[in-house]
Amino acid sequence: MWIAIVTVGSDFLRLSAAPDLPMPAESVEVLLPVALDRSFTYSLPEDIIAPPGSFVEVPLGPRAVAGVVWGPGDPEVPAGKLKAVRQKLELPPLGDELRAFVDWVARYTLAPRGMVLRIAVRGARNPGDETPRSAVIATGSAPGRATPARTRVLATASDGVPRSKSDLARAAAVSPGVIDGLVADGALRIVEVIAEPIGSGLQPDLGRPELSEAQADIAALLQAAVRDRTGSTHLVEGVTGSGKTEVYLEAVAEALRTGRQALILLPEIALTQAVLDRVTRRFGGAPGEWHSTVSAKRRARIWTGTASGETRIVVGARSALFLPFRDLGIIVVDEEHDAGFKQEDVPVYHARDMAVVRGKLAEAPVVLVSATPSLESRVNADAGRYRHHLLPERFGGRTMPEIELLDLRADPPPPGRWIAPRLEEQVRDTLARGEQALLFLNRRGFAPLTLCRACGHRFACPNCSAWLVEHRFRRQLACHHCGHHEPVPPACPKCSTTDKLAAVGPGVERIRDEAAALFPEARLAVLSSDLVIGADSIRAELKAVEDHAVDLVIGTQLVTKGHNFPHLTLVGVVDGDLGLGTSDPRAAERTFQLLEQVTGRAGRGAIAGRGIVQTTDPLHPVMQALKNHDAAAFYAAEIDARADAMLPPFGRLASLVVSAPVRNDAEAYARALAQSFPASAPARLLGPAEAPISLLRGRHRFRLLLRADRTVDVPGLIRAWLAEAPRAPASIGLHTDVDPVSFL
Numbered sequence: 001m002w003i004a005i006v007t008v009g010s011d012f013l014r015l016s017a018a019p020d021l022p023m024p025a026e027s028v029e030v031l032l033p034v035a036l037d038r039s040f041t042y043s044l045p046e047d048i049i050a051p052p053g054s055f056v057e058v059p060l061g062p063r064a065v066a067g068v069v070w071g072p073g074d075p076e077v078p079a080g081k082l083k084a085v086r087q088k089l090e091l092p093p094l095g096d097e098l099r100a101f102v103d104w105v106a107r108y109t110l111a112p113r114g115m116v117l118r119i120a121v122r123g124a125r126n127p128g129d130e131t132p133r134s135a136v137i138a139t140g141s142a143p144g145r146a147t148p149a150r151t152r153v154l155a156t157a158s159d160g161v162p163r164s165k166s167d168l169a170r171a172a173a174v175s176p177g178v179i180d181g182l183v184a185d186g187a188l189r190i191v192e193v194i195a196e197p198i199g200s201g202l203q204p205d206l207g208r209p210e211l212s213e214a215q216a217d218i219a220a221l222l223q224a225a226v227r228d229r230t231g232s233t234h235l236v237e238g239v240t241g242s243g244k245t246e247v248y249l250e251a252v253a254e255a256l257r258t259g260r261q262a263l264i265l266l267p268e269i270a271l272t273q274a275v276l277d278r279v280t281r282r283f284g285g286a287p288g289e290w291h292s293t294v295s296a297k298r299r300a301r302i303w304t305g306t307a308s309g310e311t312r313i314v315v316g317a318r319s320a321l322f323l324p325f326r327d328l329g330i331i332v333v334d335e336e337h338d339a340g341f342k343q344e345d346v347p348v349y350h351a352r353d354m355a356v357v358r359g360k361l362a363e364a365p366v367v368l369v370s371a372t373p374s375l376e377s378r379v380n381a382d383a384g385r386y387r388h389h390l391l392p393e394r395f396g397g398r399t400m401p402e403i404e405l406l407d408l409r410a411d412p413p414p415p416g417r418w419i420a421p422r423l424e425e426q427v428r429d430t431l432a433r434g435e436q437a438l439l440f441l442n443r444r445g446f447a448p449l450t451l452c453r454a455c456g457h458r459f460a461c462p463n464c465s466a467w468l469v470e471h472r473f474r475r476q477l478a479c480h481h482c483g484h485h486e487p488v489p490p491a492c493p494k495c496s497t498t499d500k501l502a503a504v505g506p507g508v509e510r511i512r513d514e515a516a517a518l519f520p521e522a523r524l525a526v527l528s529s530d531l532v533i534g535a536d537s538i539r540a541e542l543k544a545v546e547d548h549a550v551d552l553v554i555g556t557q558l559v560t561k562g563h564n565f566p567h568l569t570l571v572g573v574v575d576g577d578l579g580l581g582t583s584d585p586r587a588a589e590r591t592f593q594l595l596e597q598v599t600g601r602a603g604r605g606a607i608a609g610r611g612i613v614q615t616t617d618p619l620h621p622v623m624q625a626l627k628n629h630d631a632a633a634f635y636a637a638e639i640d641a642r643a644d645a646m647l648p649p650f651g652r653l654a655s656l657v658v659s660a661p662v663r664n665d666a667e668a669y670a671r672a673l674a675q676s677f678p679a680s681a682p683a684r685l686l687g688p689a690e691a692p693i694s695l696l697r698g699r700h701r702f703r704l705l706l707r708a709d710r711t712v713d714v715p716g717l718i719r720a721w722l723a724e725a726p727r728a729p730a731s732i733g734l735h736t737d738v739d740p741v742s743f744l
């Protein structure tokens with residue numbers, strides 16, 4: 001049993017008291033976390049010692065802002081014109097490696113350097129003194145009365161880690177009252193603790209599993225890569241449920257053993273809890289959790305903890321890549337194929353690709369992990385640029401789910417319904433056996449289109465070229481692009497007819513209604529990002545599914561990845577063709593990844609699983625690959641097609657979207673840009689053409705697409721071109737995306 005030891009948190013002043021080397025120059029270049037690419041030269045008062053990386057406060061116009069010393073000042077600026085650094089801030093400096101990374105990302109993504117710096121300093125503030133707080137630990141004595149909720153709490157608390165009451169309630173998915181009851185009963189005890197640095201005190205050998213031979217071989221290679229410090233890149237490709245997580249945690253353990261830090265990147269918040277729990281069990285303590293809903297205070301603690309080296313493991317979303325790790329030993333990119341790693345706002349970057357860059361700069365191996373790797377990573381592995389490690393079978397002798405293609409042309413659902421008779425029957429049988437089933441439809445809301453049967457009027461977004469999606473639960477029509485929403489009107493706004501508005505097509509809410517009618521006895525849960533809001537409720541819902549408190553799950557892509565639902569044996573895909581009919585060059589790849597992942601949730605427990613995919617095109621290569629479990633053939637065909645079309649990763653793309661409130665303005669500037677494209681450039685410029693979403697948030701959009709050979713420095717080429725291009729009028733927006741993931 002653990003005893004709650006009172007320790008002192010990380011201390012800023014101690015960090016900044018490290019001996020500073022004086023700089024020869026008395027002026028410094030300072031980069032500010034604002035939307036500017038350029039840095040500024042300031043003079044440095046004699047009593048301030050601020051080597052590169054130091055945080056300083058400087059005047060900018062009438063304001064005082066915090067920035068980071070980037071290097072020696074520009075000697076060309078006359079000394080008399082310089083403003084002076086006001087003071088040095090007591091924050092750990094940004095290391096050379098992270099500063100080089102910021103510069104690299106800015107150059108590659110064409111983002112202002114200040115905008116990239118902004119991500120890197122998001123948690124840079126003093127977390128303040130830690131005051132003791134109360135926590136609960138298990139006493140070891142059994143409670144007077146045992147309930148499932150109480151048992152869960154005591155199982156969670158059995159690791160001896162002191163947790164606040166609310167943290168423990170959340171981790172065990174019970175209400176806070178259960179915790180109070182256990183305290184009153186003497187099974188839990190309240191103690192005073194001062195928080196240790198987050199993610200510290202982790203033990204590399206605590207919850208070590210016995211690895212299979214295939215797992216052990218890969219783990220050994222990854223561990224050697226951690227020790228070698230060569231910054232190599234690895235692709236771990238293993239079918240769903242093959243035990244990839246256990247393998248990469250072994251490599252993370254090696255980073256801990258060698259005194260270094262580890263970063264595990266995930267594409268979305270819904271996945272973090274499962275990984276956090278596994279890391280906690282494996283290493284006997286919680287890692288740092290980093291994403292947009294983490295409180296500012298916790299972020300400050302993690303930021304300073306990574307800088308001091310005390311925070312040993314961070315599990316986070318893409319921006320965790322910019323944390324100031326003191327000695328990064330490994331980066332894991334889990335579900336590396338996921339589009340969630342791409343940030344679509346400035347800086348427009350792909351965290352997987354940038355992780356490879358940071359790994360090189362930090363001399364840390366980068367481990368990309370997926371059951372369905374991106375084509376890019378596959379090709380890099382085939383070409384020997386990445387080391388390829390395969391886990392072709394599920395762990396523990398479990399079999400892959402058997403996939404059945406349900407031809408909707410031969411066996412259609414009744415009119416106005418979406419679940420075909422055969423799928424209905426299979427769900428019924430599954431539930432009758434006391435097993436769990438999942439119906440998957442990657443579409444939020446009730447119906448994707450509403451129209452008036454009297455006059456044909458269709459409800460569209462006033463700001464975007466998109467239909468409004470009915471959300472019956474919220475009684476709204478909503479735009480999924482800009483967030484515009486309006487109440488569902490009682491009558492058609494065009495012809496005033498009442499009772500003639502019709503919902504066209506299904507969303508998950510509609511499938512829920514259909515399922516409730518078909519299976520009235522089943523306990524249903526809908527998992528969709530607009531119904532389950534916030535990391536805590538997602539956690540609770542996923543836990544309910546895991547614990548079999550739900551019989552039938554109806555979900556969007558929120559449920560597809562990385563979850564272990566031991567009782568789930570049947571996955572029904574309502575519309576397998578959704579996503580195939582687009583002009584996106586990655587449509588087939590994405591659909592395959594999504595369907596392989598979601599059907600891969602079936603049969604991970606003791607009983608074998610099945611997947612049923614409703615489709616109108618069972619001979620489509622994606623459907624055949626799913627059915628035959630033949631990813632290799634599918635990838636090979638896709639790779640050939642991409643090579644022929646010179647699409648990524650064989651050729652390189654960049655997209656430039658010009659937007660303006662007035663359509664003609666956008667089009668005119670897009671044309672002017674195209675005309676200024678240098679004829680001698682080693683690239684082809686396509687367009688301008690109206691973007692597929694031609695109106696977005698009230699702005700008309702035209703797109704230019706640049707295609708070049710793999711060897712061309714695309715960011716450099718664009719920078720040179722734009723420097724000579726006509727200046728954009730104030731109303732014009734230009735969104736540049738190197739290596740675009742979205743083509744909308």
Ligand SMILES: Nc1ncnc2c1ncn2[C@@H]1O[C@H](COP(=O)(O)OP(=O)(O)OP(=O)(O)O)[C@@H](O)[C@H]1O
Pocket residue numbers: 209210211212215238239240241242243244245246247370371395561562563564600
């Ligand atoms: N060596 C091992 N010893 C015991 N259990 C293991 C071992 N390896 C994997 N498992 C168990 O097998 C299941 C699947 O493993 P894991 O979640 O690591 O697979 P994965 O390949 O990461 O899955 P996915 O890609 O589908 O998310 C888990 O319940 C895990 O705990």
Ligand SMILES: [Zn+2]
Pocket residue numbers: 461462463464466479480481482483484697
């Ligand atoms: Zn809209």
